[in-house]
Amino acid sequence: MSIDKIMVVGAGQMGLGIAQVCAMSGIEVVLHDISEEIVEKGINSIDKQLTRLVEKGKMSENEKNETQQRLTTSVNLSNASSVDLVIEAIVEKMEIKTKLFKELDKLTPDHTILATNTSSLPITEIAAATNRPKRVIGMHFMNPVPVMKLVEIIRGLATADEVFDQIKNLTEKINKVPVEVNDFPGFVSNRILMPMINEAIYTVYEGVAEPEAIDEVMKLGMNHPMGPLTLADFIGLDTCLYIMETLHEGFGDDKYRPCPLLRKYVSAGWLGRKSGRGFYTY
Numbered sequence: 001m002s003i004d005k006i007m008v009v010g011a012g013q014m015g016l017g018i019a020q021v022c023a024m025s026g027i028e029v030v031l032h033d034i035s036e037e038i039v040e041k042g043i044n045s046i047d048k049q050l051t052r053l054v055e056k057g058k059m060s061e062n063e064k065n066e067t068q069q070r071l072t073t074s075v076n077l078s079n080a081s082s083v084d085l086v087i088e089a090i091v092e093k094m095e096i097k098t099k100l101f102k103e104l105d106k107l108t109p110d111h112t113i114l115a116t117n118t119s120s121l122p123i124t125e126i127a128a129a130t131n132r133p134k135r136v137i138g139m140h141f142m143n144p145v146p147v148m149k150l151v152e153i154i155r156g157l158a159t160a161d162e163v164f165d166q167i168k169n170l171t172e173k174i175n176k177v178p179v180e181v182n183d184f185p186g187f188v189s190n191r192i193l194m195p196m197i198n199e200a201i202y203t204v205y206e207g208v209a210e211p212e213a214i215d216e217v218m219k220l221g222m223n224h225p226m227g228p229l230t231l232a233d234f235i236g237l238d239t240c241l242y243i244m245e246t247l248h249e250g251f252g253d254d255k256y257r258p259c260p261l262l263r264k265y266v267s268a269g270w271l272g273r274k275s276g277r278g279f280y281t282y
């Protein structure tokens, strides 16, 4: 069975990138969020990205128009009844994700695959909230989606081989590279990345150096393209905190304890680039 039509739930930074790359690869995409205002803003932002690709000569005007025609919006989840795959990209909170998966399980046909772009939460637990754990899978894209090649593919305990193969093929179709990893907190990417970001935040918290200095050390000293605090602001400090909490809870080891300064920034609404303030101001 081919995947011709998908719904992306969550028109935030990840959902928009996922919707864009899928539509560019010839797939019909329904972009869903909780309000008209959010989805409209999302579509405008994708339009800007497509215009930029045309200006750079990476896409023709005709391809841009066709991509736009493949993109529709939704604020009513029952629109999921016509899709072959749902990719969820909403807030990184287990109770919010499982509530959504329960609803999607009721609203979608039996063949529909339910995928989550979670950065760290157990796929098996999300799958268990549905009556179709065989058809639930993790599809972890990297930020910014149109640029980054990797998609971590994570099977839940019950995910069917056939579903894994379909998702692997789809990932290749949208010009990404699938890498299979097992279902453990943070998978591979965030199990390694987030403790480094958290440690960089501790380094600010303990007054070892200013954010600019820490980022400079990691860029010039370790050849990282972006310092860890710039990257944290880019990912979203709320998302970083939720991932650290998942690692801390999942492994029960204090080496994953979120830095109190990270908690403080998130409580203040300093979420990084998306809120205009984090370790830097935007």
Ligand code: NAI
Pocket (backbone or CB within 6 Å): 009, 010, 011, 012, 013, 014, 015, 032, 033, 034, 038, 088, 089, 090, 091, 092, 093, 096, 100, 117, 118, 119, 120, 140, 141, 142, 143, 234, 235, 236, 239, 274
């Ligand atoms: P975001 O905060 O930019 O966007 C989340 C969107 O979900 C918002 O537009 C919000 O209105 C919408 N939303 C929330 N609850 C909803 C619901 N019940 N129904 C429909 N829409 C709902 O978040 P972001 O950064 O796009 O992250 C989304 C997911 O992707 C999270 O699970 C995160 O862990 C994961 N992720 C994030 C990465 C990053 O660098 N930010 C990288 C890879 C994965």
